[in-house]
Amino acid sequence: MKNNTLLLLGDEAVAQGALDAGISGFYAYPGTPSTEIMEYALNSRQAAEGKVHRMWSANEKTAVEAALGMSYAGKRTMAMMKHVGLNVAADAFVNSALTGANGGLIVTVADDPSMHSSQNEQDSRFFGKFAMIPMLEPSNQQEAYEMCFSAFELSERHETPVLLRLTTRIAHSRAGITRREPLAQHGITLPQDKRQFVLLPAIARKRYKVLLSRQEAFEQEALDSPYNRYFDGDDKRLGIIACGIAYNYVMENYQDSGCPHPQLKLSQYPVPRKLIERLVNECDRILVVEDGMPVVEEMLRGLLDRDLRVLGRISGELPRDGELNPALLRQALGFEAQPGGTVPDGIVPRPPALCAGCSHIDSMNAINEAIREVYGDGHVFSDIGCYTLGALPPYNSINSCVDMGASITMAKGAADAGLYPSAAIIGDSTFTHSGMTALLDAVVENTNMLVCILDNSTTAMTGGQDSHAHGRLVQICEGLGVHPDHIRTLRPTPKTHDEFVEIIKEELAYEGVSVIIPQRECVQTKTRRTKLAKQGAQ
Amino acid sequence: MRLDIILAGVGGQGILSIATVLGYAALESGLQLKQAEVHGMSQRGGEVQSHLRIADRPIYSDLIPAGSADMILSVEPMESLRYLPFLSPEGWLVTNTTPFRNIDNYPELDRVIGEVKKVRHHVAIDADAIAREHNNARGMNMVMVGAASLFLPLELERLKEGIGYIFARKGEDVVERNLATLEAGRSFAEEYRATAL
Known part of the structure; x- marks a missing residue:
């Protein structure tokens, strides 16, 4: 392909990004829509030549624990799973926020809004907030690639695991990826504090204070992040907060004219309050667009929900459940629906079935x-x-x-x-x-x-x-x-x-x-x- | 230039090989591309679709907005109708007419084809039969690429290179047969446009 551009699924971009960022080990249990990250790593010559560990784990919990062990040993590592897999891994995941990381540790979770292949559509950003660790949420495949570098750096700078959240549409959509110069893998370096990973109550209490004390720095990182961008606009009757891939659905409706409203593209958490504050101060109403659950919208509303200026999934401008798409945004932004055909009567669904001979x-x-x-x-x-x-x-x-x-x-x-x-x-x-x-x-x-x-x-x-x-x-x-x-x-x-x-x-x-x-x-x-x-x- | 195509079919029919050829041609032409695929549960004989977006400028959404697809390219007739809400009023419906019956309540084929023919710009082509005539029973997908090529702002030569790219591993003979199959699909669409519309 021209310009050495690789045509990769979002999942594959994550795997390639991690490989180029010097990862030493992938750990995962298969689950749609996350499976192709490990499959790409398994088939990668670069990974084979670098002797990068890449094997399926028994489940998501063993995957996160093994990744934590590799991080302990000072190397860059990633555990991958689907959203419900994070429930299985939750014990290891939440406690890893307290132990912190040594070598860069990324937990990549692919959510499945609309439940294309899942039993629920829980939003992993709740887990990131719960564990109180930094989170990244790419809006496109190139960002998914770049974020592997950023997440490892962030992880090592603050000795913390980082959650990388994908959704089905990023994970299973292909786009051209421009690669960076690959980095070398780390050697073995044990943590300086040999008690860092010992969560005995007396130590855990200290570790928890460490985690709490890092929150400000995590938010500052999000404020300075190149992935979070504030775009000004003249029409301040509406301000838009677009999280992750939702940014694309907004921009799809303004691709020729440019977005007239101030907009915050949000792809790194914890939510940088200063940017939100600026938008709220400048705009009459705020539309929060997120693929998944109304995580940011709920934060803005607060418990008493007295601020009627917040629009989104809770207020009904966007549907409360299911995956977003450009047409839903078109409606929420007040444009008329584009005329399209209708499905004729008698077109029946074709549910998945067991294969012949199964x-x-x-x-x-x-x-x-x-x-x-x-x-x-x-x-x-x-x-x-x-x-x-x-x-x-x-x-x-x-x-x-x-x-x-x-x-x-x-x-x-x-x-x-x-x-x-x-x-x-x-x-x-x-x-x-x-x-x-x-x-x-x-x-x-x-x-x-x-x-x-x-x-x-x-x-x-x-x-x-x-x-x-x-x-x-x-x-x-x-x-x-x-x-x-x-x-x-x-x-x-x-x-x-x-x-x-x-x-x-x-x-x-x-x-x-x-x-x-x-x-x-x-x-x-x-x-x-x-x-x-x-x-x-x- | 912007080109939005919904690829449709049944899990296992191999619509992704079509996406690969079109995508290759687009990238070789220096265009940008996004292609949303369906993986997972629906691959088990369920309905599958892929949103293929090609443009000479940045593409935002991975999904094609409703009412704006330039083409629905379907390897199965009933599946072609499922995505009509995506088709722009000026768009083309290009579909194979050979049904894939893996459900008991498949509608009457005549009615399905009748609905296809109600779409203003359409090509209904028995791609399975044409592929067999060209001694390429598994070449149905390339017949469809050929038929669609007539309405796409992609150079035919680039599409042929795409076929060379995906079938190279299988030998020169397979490449040649698929190129012939592509030409046959394109010729059919040319005739269809001249006579049926």
């Missing part, structure tokens, strides 16, 4: 025959993965999908309440992410329940990443204390349907914890593997 289909069919058709609907707890599609017709097999690992623990709770049968369906990768401790709870009480670990040997929903569970499931279950007679494996196909149904029935008859592991590789990864093998053979 082993989950055989599992759903067997579970339906052995459980739903015998005991009725309502006995099957499920989890996060392709098999969640078992909730949809024609299967209608499952009754829950809440968070990673919750199938086993919810089935246990329901069994404790007296529900029989109580069954859990969980994928292999989800099981090693958060299901093992859940199964241990059940084993300790020998709860009368059935766990089906659907082993397709990959993390399929996010595109087929290696699963930590691969080849280890039976040993893990044995090690957790499930009775070996009640760990059953089979290869689920239409031909083994009767056998599968029979095994479920036998295990339902056993009073205690049973685990059935249907094992057959994901058809997507199998096709890809076969293709690669063929190419290799040629």
Whole structure:
């Protein structure tokens, strides 16, 4: 491509930015829309040559902890996850604000407003504020690249982790990226204060005071940040605060004329109050535009919300939920809607479906025959993965999908309440992410329940990443204390349907914890593997 | 110059190969580009779309505003209609007519094509059939690029280079076949414009 411009997804720009900024280790668990950061690093020759650590972690918590360890050792590092992954990592994340960092530490979180591939649309900026650490939120892919340099510098200057927040639209949109000269990696340097990372109450209290004392400096950084820009405008009837990508949606409506209103482009937090104050003092009304939840809008309104001059998602100028787009801004800015066509009647949705030949289909069919058709609907707890599609017709097999690992623990709770049968369906990768401790709870009480670990040997929903569970499931279950007679494996196909149904029935008859592991590789990864093998053979 | 294209299809049909060819041609022409893709859950046989924006000046939004797309380029007929609210009144609807039926309640095909033909500027092309005629059964996407090329301010030569770029790994023969497929799509659109409209 011309001018050495790389055409990269926002996710890929983050990975390339981190590599060029001298990162030594990436840690992540796959999750849309963050997955492509690690995938890019895994495929990068630059990363291979630099021996940069890049491997999937068991879950987001182990990822953040490992990254914290690398930071402790003085090197630059990043943990990546989707927004709900930060809930899993929250313990490590929030406490890392107290320990602080040594080598530059970035926690990159990709939020999913509109829930394109998620179970909620929580805004990670709340977490950044909660942990009281600096945050960066790019408005475009080039900024996503640049911010890796800035975030590492910020992190090392103030010995703090930095949150880098993306949203789906930045993460999964491509644009040209101009690269900077790559920096060398750091060597090992241990923290000067060997107690910095020891959060014993006596030390934690000191560390907390350190964190509190840094708040002013964090805000000063945001005030001086090149990512936060105040643009003056003549029409002061309205002032605009545009956070992250929302800036683009505003400017899309003023690209020919230029924005007539004073505008604050906000991409680094904590919110720099001086810039807000200037805008509020100069303008009659303030429109706050943010993709995600009304974080800044809520701060401006305050508890009593007496200031009616603030417009945004809470006041209804913009919708309270869902992703923003240029048309929504067009309306909020008072322009007439652009005429477009209408969708004719009869255009039906095309919901995602399990692939033809997928082993989950055989599992759903067997579970339906052995459980739903015998005991009725309502006995099957499920989890996060392709098999969640078992909730949809024609299967209608499952009754829950809440968070990673919750199938086993919810089935246990329901069994404790007296529900029989109580069954859990969980994928292999989800099981090693958060299901093992859940199964241990059940084993300790020998709860009368059935766990089906659907082993397709990959993390399929996010595109087929290696699963930590691969080849280890039976040993893990044995090690957790499930009775070996009640760990059953089979290869689920239409031909083994009767056998599968029979095994479920036998295990339902056993009073205690049973685990059935249907094992057959994901058809997507199998096709890809076969293709690669063929190419290799040629 | 500004060019906004909605690419549409069903997960697995490979609309991103179209985006790659168009994007390559745009960048080689010294233009700027933004391309919003759909990853994740909907890739499993669900509806997928990509917003491709090309311009000779900075592009702000990654998403095309409703009512302003210059083209909907769809590899599936029903999917082409789903995004009509994005199409500008002057825009082109260029769609494959071969349906991708992975749902039970797929509407009657005649009705779908009828709706396509109601759009003022449209090209309805059986890209699967044309690809097969050119001994390139998997070349449906390049037929669509060819058909669309007639209405795009991108030089045909740049698009051909784009095809060379993405198929180079697979050998000269594959490149040639896809170039022929591209030409066939373009010729069809030329005839279509001359006769049907």
